[in-house]
Amino acid sequence: MFDFIKSVIGIGKSAGLPATDADRATAADIATDLRRLEAISPDLAQRTIAYVLNGEHSSVLLQLEQQANAVQTALSSYAHTGNAATQAAVQKAALARSNVLKRQHGPQAVWMRRYFEVITAPQRGSRYGLYGHEGPSPMWLRAYLSYGSEQKPRADLNAVLNWRDPDDNATLFALDLLVLEKSSQYYFHNYDVASKFDFKNNLSTEKQAVMAAFAKYDRPSQATIIHILKQFDLIRDEYFHFIYQQYLLSTSKAVREAAQNALLASPPEALAASATQTLADGNPTARAQAAQLLPLVLGEAARPVLENHLAKETSKTVRKVIELGMGSAVVRDEATAAPRTLSADGADGYLAADGTEVLCPPLAAMPRPAPLPDSVKAGYLGLLDKAYAQWMKSYENQKARHDNATAEQRKNWTAPVQPKAVDPAIVDKYCALLATDSPIDEAEISKIGYYSVFAPYGVEAAAEPPFNSPDLTLWHLCRARAILAASSRNHIWLISNLMNGHGAIHGAIHARLTNGNDLRTLAALIQPGLEAKTLAVQALNAGISEDLPAEAVWPYLAAQFDVLDQALGQAAATDFREPPTLNALGLLRLFPKLPARYFNTVLTHALSTKKSLNAPARSLLLDIDGIEQRLVPFLSDSKQDVRSGVAQMLGAIGAKSSIEPLKTALGKEKSELVRAAILGALRRLDVDISSYVSPEILIKEAAAGLKGKKAKDIAWFPLDSLPALSWASGGTVPSDVPRWWIALAGKLAQPGGNTLFSLWLDELAPDSAEALGRHILGSFLRYDAAHCSEDEANAHAKAHAQARYDQYQGYAKRWNNEFYRSYTYEKAFADLRAEKLGIYLNNAHADRGILGLATRAEGTFAVQMVRTYMRDHYTRVAQVKAVTEYLSGNPSSAALQMLLSIARRHRTNSVQLLAQALVERIADERGWSTDELADRTIPTAGLDERGILDLEIGTRLYQAKLDAEDVLTLYNPDGKVVKALPQVSEGPDKESAAEAKKALSNAKKELKQVHEFQAKRLYEALCVGRRWQLAEWKRFLLEHPIVGRLVQRLIWLGLDAQGDLIGSFRPLEDLSLTDSSDKAVDPEAFVAIQLAHRSLLTAEQSEAWKQHLDDYKVEPLFNQLDRPVLASATGISIDDRAGHIIEAFKLRSAAQKLGYERAQAEDGGWFTQYIKPFGGIGINAVIEFTGSPLPEENRAVALVAAKFVRPRKGGRSSYGAQLALNDVPPVLLSEVWNDLHQIASAGSGFAEDWRNKVAW
Template identity: 40%
Template sequence: MQAADTDADCEKKTRPARALMNRKDGSPMFKKILALAQGVVGLDEQAQLKKGLRGLAQISPALWERACEFVCEGRQEGVLLDVQAAAPRGGTLLGKPGRLYSHFYTHNLSNKDGALANESLRHRHQFYAQSDAATLDAALLVRLGKLLQAADGGDTLERTGAAVPQWLDYLLGDALFASFSETRAQATMVNRRGWDVVLLARLLAADGEAEEGALQLVFERRELNEYVRDNCLQRLLAPGALDAYMLAHAAQVEQLPTLLSASGKAQLARRLGAAPALADAYAAILVRLAVDGGKSVRIEAAPHLAAIPVERRAVLLQQCLLTGKTEERVQAAELLGRSLGPQQGALLEQALAQEASKPVQAAIRNALSWLGAASDAGAAELPVPPLPPAPPAARLGDAALQLLQANHAALLEKYRAEARQEREDNQHAKHKYEWKQERLKRYEAIKPAWLEAAIRVFNGEASKGEMQPLKNNQMREPVELQGKLAALPDFGVAHMARWLQATRRNIFHFWHDDFFQQWLARQDLSTFDLRLLARAMREAGDEHDSVAMACMGSNWWGAKPQQVLAADMVWPLFAERPELIEQGLGLRAVERRQGVAPELGPTLEVLATFPVLPAQWLPRVMEIALGEGKQHRASAQQVLASLPDIGKRVAEALGSSKQDMRIGAARWLADLDYRAAVPALYQALDKETRETVIAALMTALEKLGEDLSPRLSPEILLAAARKGLKGKAPVGLAWFAFEALPACRWQDGTPVDADIIRWWVVLACKLKEPGGNALLLRYLGLLDAAGRAALGETVLRLFITEDLRGPSLEVATAEAQARAPQAYLSYQDQARRYPEYYAALGKMSEEQVFDQIRRNKMAEYLGSAIGEKGILALAAHTPGHVAISLLQAYMRDHYPRRAQIEAMLDALADGYDPAVIQLLLGIARRYRTASVQEKARLLVERIAQGKGWSHDQLGDRTIPTGGFDDSGRLDLSYGERVFQVTLDGAMKPRLHNPDGKEIKALPEPRQDESPEQAKEAKQQLSVCKKELKQVIAMQTARLYEAMCAGRVWPAQEWRDYLLGHPIAGRLVQALVWISEDDAGRTLLRPSDDGSLLDADDEEVALPEGSRLRLAHASLLDAPQIAAWQRHFKDYKVKPLFEQLAHQLPDAALMAGRYIADREGWVGDTFGLRGAFGKHGYQRGQAEDGGVFTEYHKDFISAGLRAVIEFSGSSLPEELMTAALKTLQFYPLPRSWRDEAVPLADVPSVLLAETYADYLAVSKACGGYDAQWESKMPW
């Protein structure tokens, strides 16, 4: 057998061929020879191809030789069987050629195998890159594909799903993706010449296959993951050959929609719409795809219909409307109603007259309604205001350059000091650090010429070469330091635009850039026209509509321009660029700008800034407002809310065949308070059969003021319940113990049939609304108070029980028995090897390890009840003290289950129980999970708005009384005997018998006394004790925050809701108050007899119109503080909390934005955690690596978060060294972009109290350590 050529042999053989091919010979014979040579494979290419198969030599050199002969010359066909026998090793050694998206990794291969595989890939890449596939012998490529298939044996093949032979999948994957593994390049028309649909058809024909498979392979994506399908085989979709082939093979193109999957049809729609010639030639196909039964196909195709002229598009849609399948006719109707046109209305009316299908009829009526809404709105003029002249762009001169030089010098001085400190610390540190020294080198490398170049950039005079160094962060910092340059009087929008264009790699994020935001903060936002900014950016070189995309692109890290600027400063930009709005609404194909495109949500926000919604967009917005998708429904409804007679069009949607649309219409009518829709709502209610829609209709009628009592009689409710219970119950509700539901009574005392309560549970589960469902709340209102409370408590307890269901004790014990011995040994080993981190683990006994594993096992969740959260709507009237006990325990032990906590809060808020409201107020002030805290804040806001009160007023007006009357007494009746409860000086409840003698507990009832009354009295006493404890804790926290925030009470509100409250009134007696009026201020304390005393025991009056706030040491002088301290001592009154001890920090510490006089005080993470927790601070959010570096306390009333930073701790927490850092304050809600608030802007009492916390926490440390930084774990 002839040996395969070596590299040297290949080189020798290819020299004459290269010389021949380089000859400047135009003779016919030469051309013929050259063409024949190229048609097989050039010798250079043959050498690369052989090297590209060399990985097979690792199996057998002879196998490689035969494989090369087979591919290059068509001989040795039997080698395929031998290669296949060695699969998949051969595929691995060739670099896994069947890949379309997975990268090739060699970590599990030997060094030699990995090197050979990568070398094979590299040479095949060169073969494909230097060849023009259009001139290659198709048979050779077919053989190559078959060899690759045999070598891999299907092990790593990533198929598109097209009905083509596997060898073609292998060949295509190898050429267009796998062979790029080493280069990480992309397949293009330059490096993969001739790799197009024409080649695919030629290859299929060469192997005797139908050429029609070529187009399938171009578009099919059914077997590809959705995250990669759009990026695979992009070379085949390139303009040019594909367009020409499709135009020349109309029959194949016409057949494609029937052959492709949904993902393939989506690709086809995108490609047809992207090429005007194809969109014109195959407009009928594009329309068919736009009405396809697959939602993903419709979403992709519909925007491309804008490429078809309006009249032709209408005719094609009419054909679908008249002749298509039911779903296609529905979609055609919606598309006809989506945009305005002269024919749409008539076509829809014509189709409606002959349509028999109810779903299609409903779709046509909806479309006519959308068009009618546009007609009702009329062609309102919306003149775009003229663009104001651009402010003159002054030239930045020497003053600006000197500022940059000063910034650079200041930074150099700072970084030199830090580098010097780092070197000193390294002398004693276990771990050496150099990043501060490296940073200094980078800043010392900044050349004076670069600062001068920066000024030239601002002035629009810099060359591209001068701009390059300015893109680095170390160069930008001296330019942008603290926004000083942007504060210069001559600095304008043109300067900012030029700088952003020159230095930002991703211009789409410019709006949230720190430097830009510092400049923007100095502008008058009421006159900041976005068009001026867009023009400046465009003149500076912006080619991607970055200003518009800042409004319309996705964004999760800050407010968009339309959320910050006046509406009149936003909409004119988009009125001049309507195509952007149409892209965002899905009316036009999206044009991506470096991966950024208009999105629907932000587009609706922009539309909300228009004073009048342009008629051409109204039908589409109507469709969104009433559509099945819930995500953007509310935003679309907000855009349309001011439309004249919009309620009329919404009411028409009550007849839709889609239940989501009927529900959405009912809710929207209620939100619009459109009372004219009441008859239509009743008509829809009488015809409705779906329970969830019936609930929405009845809820809407209730909100519109209708009395539904006739429809809520026990007989009607029972009939509805029995009908509903015959249907299929939600599968997820199988766990619910219906037999545990309590017996309930109506308001008149008659019993409620158990089926009604059972049905309410099923209905609530289906409605999936734990809070805010008016119908269910109305149902609950039909029950007596005891029934509402019992039903609520039962449902809440069952929900929590199921949600926390975990392994049994037996299962947990078995787990511990199996794992504890090995875990104990592992802990001992860790403690021995890393005592500084795991010493605590090493101290655990085998029994403690056993108990830990068993506890952890029992803490696992076996399920969740969140899918049935709707049943919580029936828990609204759970007794407050019960709800609070259950919720507080749940939030303490299961705080990561945010969705469940939020659902329970949502439900309980509807009961308006004072104790629950106080809990919500407390959570809104301070809670460890941000989303739960925000949920509580929104619920408090909803309740307060409903009452017309502020948050603080709501808190004052809903303090539970614990059952005490205004005199501070609770009567517990046994009939003739009445026991009394009062509060002693320590706020403890004292129980007295009818003779006034104090007793420890209520006695058993006498024979002539009612056991029911005695039971109720005991229950009252239990509730009183629980509520008393809760009220004292919550009101103490509220009063403390009020002191810190400097809250002021009008005198009458203070008397009515605090001083006059049976519990809160006792708390305010233990505090010093400041009364202020025009005449000055007076210090006072309420006494237990109702009088107001000063520090000298003299009674003082509270003038009308005066205002009260809590006193604090920082507001008083030393004699006043001493006098009040004596006063409390003389009266033997223990202050509710410390008011008179904490002073402001020294003035020198208050000059900046943070206090750092305890920075470097070293302790450990557990000690700090305990100290922070004692003072009410919560752990900050963990960042990368599970490390958190702060504790914080929120002061909602002041709108501030106090943050104490420390060196950090990891999660799960372990005992390690830690050091305190700084005390700072941030605005609420806090964004990661926020700067610390200047200490001068922090309320003085709040600053004094948090500084006291800072000092108190430092006592958990051992003191200052000069080498503290070098001792930290990170």
């Protein structure tokens, strides 16, 4: 042994290793790995190896740490040069390290600790990740499990812990490893620390050490330790008292919530006694905590305890908690006396918060085993044939590659083997297994062989044979899933796919959860048998498909109220690491009515200041009859966010009984945030609130506000250049008033404004409100978008270009990389210049609230400013959201139309979702649908019903009229065309001339915006088959001074009450209707109106209309009649242009011209789709191609398919349920098919070997 070690490390001392072959091999491999340090210093390598193998020269660790970068490079698993010898050395060392990790090492192998001390020495001082964690476990231990868990066999944790120093505590080390694993399962690659160590006994033995170590952890880790103690059922005795103190005293909400969850799992007698004692003699904060806990522990038995204490409680906060805990679960007092038919909540139904009972619907007959017909078998046979064709294609590609390779390349390759033909009899075997109730085991599955072919993963396959056959019942599909489950080790993944409908089998299961079949049916049929609660736990942990109707979900959840109790914190969360409260609130929306058992919990969340929970909780309360009587008392809550939220809810409910309490609260309220909310609620309740503001009041409030400390001036805002403002009642507005408004608005952070701001702006003269809006909006956007100057960017590039060039040339020599070799000084200069110009100097997001005071800026100005900002600075998502919210507060039709446009489509999904929510709110406030809102708020550009804009300059009347080209033409008082209004610089007509010029300028801008927005809306209406009631169509489209002109350039259909076609027509300039033969059409014969499309007309009708348009020289607004028609299609995608090659930039140009936008990038920075949203029906058209990296390069790509997706709410626009083509509106289907063909025509055509020609 001595000679061996001597030969390895070149020193004369024994390493003390046991003389086994495995240990000799380990020593050799360690030496091979660490000898790479000779690149830094031969002496360093020798001393390091000596330290690892025999413990000498421990000071070498300090030197390794000091030379961290060089050591990390030397010991890297990757070659940092193109040199073949170096690469070979790195591969040899990597193999040696891998060999060490693959071996099992016993409890005496302390050299392994020293080996990993060396490996991790460069990581000392890390601030993040595995090595940045501040816990007692040493870095060598974390590293060993992180490295070793990728190898086989898995490390024996008890043996590894034995490598520690004798004074170190093994339990604390193991606990810290478990904390790390729970913070990220990737650290140890699912090593499962909990199963490798006897935590229950060791944590019980080491209580004092654990509690002492607890204080040294950060707050999230403290919460994790509490979860761990609960996990091993240790919340008793000393641990109980320790965690109870954390619940009372910790300043961290995460720790308190974890402690509460753990305490609910403790013996209830001890918890009730402690909470009762704290309620009696604790400080106010502790008493509030105890009062919150008691109802969860004792239920109704807590009421007398709380009532007795309430009589002597003096703290408002504690009284509020007690009153909330004592509140009835039934909202209306009179409802508590209603007769009950249910003995308890559960599978039969539940008591709702409004006092009524909700009964669960009966289940349909349970599907049973039944033979499958030949049609289903044919579908499975088709899957087999398709799979075999793909295998053959893959084989042919591999064979061609193999045949074309050189002898040197083929040296280490295995020759491809042609796949064997598949016996179709396996379909019969598979179907026979689906049709029986015999046990499913591996032996049965092995008889089938190619069973995975019958479970395609793509959800689109659920719409194809055999999965779309009604003869394939829930019974058969659940058996098919059982076969899939028996062959999989990842059952969590399978359950997730089941709940979300991913994969053909699960998608088909979801499609059958109708007509009395719901999750209860599924839970009963799933094999192998799962606990009844499994689906509920999964739904709460990871969600459930939004495509499932509520009636398919809530009856099952009603039978699992005990699981929902855990998720909402009303019981110990034994099935969860921590209660998934947010997901639980989301699932409660699926119930017909809020269950009474959750009313107080939901009310508590609604009154909290945690926005992620209070918003969904508040929405659950709004539909409960009589809820206002439970909300009004909280108008006097101590927290302004609670008072504000309650006021908003009272306004949304529309409860007239709350008017007087709101007025009383307003009289006492000091917070401007709450005042704005109360005034907004009163306005929604139709109360005249104009008396609450006046110039005198506003001047007084401004003076007091600026003297106080409520808000400070915004440092960057140009107050000195504020426009002079006038009151609507006359007189000049003191400069302190807008100064105070801006300071306060910045603090309130409501860019869409509020009722208080609206009242303030109403007090200004209209032109002053506009001027203030222009100044604020322009100042905000300019400040936020500021970049350095061109000169500064050039100077920066000049100062650093040579260094960048030299650095990249060094990389070229080191790594032999073409990119770095071809990198020039000019390229370095250009890159640095662009980088400098791309840096934003400022960020105005924190002061976004000032936009709430800019809502009176003219609509055309606001739209132009916001649109330009969104186009040029779309990466600043937070600010884009702020200006989107700003648009919702601008009362102009132009701003609302732009908001509608963003809601229909926007490149950033979160911005589009925000716009949709804002549009829905505005429409709801007006009692309209979103389509009605869009129709009824189209700007007119100031034109009257004749299409004329009157412009008065003194006594002279000029007029702007729309000409035949829809362009505003100006006429003087004599009726002659003029190019511009007269210049009036002085005299009595000066003011009216300026107003006329401004009106004309705004009209031209608004006209352009209306044309753009409405043309897109009408095209979408064509595609989705939107229908208007005749009266609505006439009033808001035909008779509109601008849109009416667009309507005349389109062909329309008149429908009867049953939706059948009566005739086609085109509106004329006099608003009469004509058919293609110039015959008058009586609109009163129609009930509904729809845009015509070639697919909805006969060939003769289409030709007649084309001739009509040509005769009258009408330029169609868009093409309704010329594009070919895809009459019908089957399957789930249009793939008749798959393999057509096109340059990436040509694809981008062609797609964008057709209204498609680039999808978000996926893994690796590649995107593979262009998307056109059709928000009116919630469908996105998707053009798929092989993909392009970002930033884009003009490479060759290939088209793949067109498809249609119903996006998930809150998800990416390309994610969601893919629709079968026969479920897509026929016009939309035909138009997207034409889009795909038009894009393909811009390329070079089909390539047989397209998969080999492009990267994807």
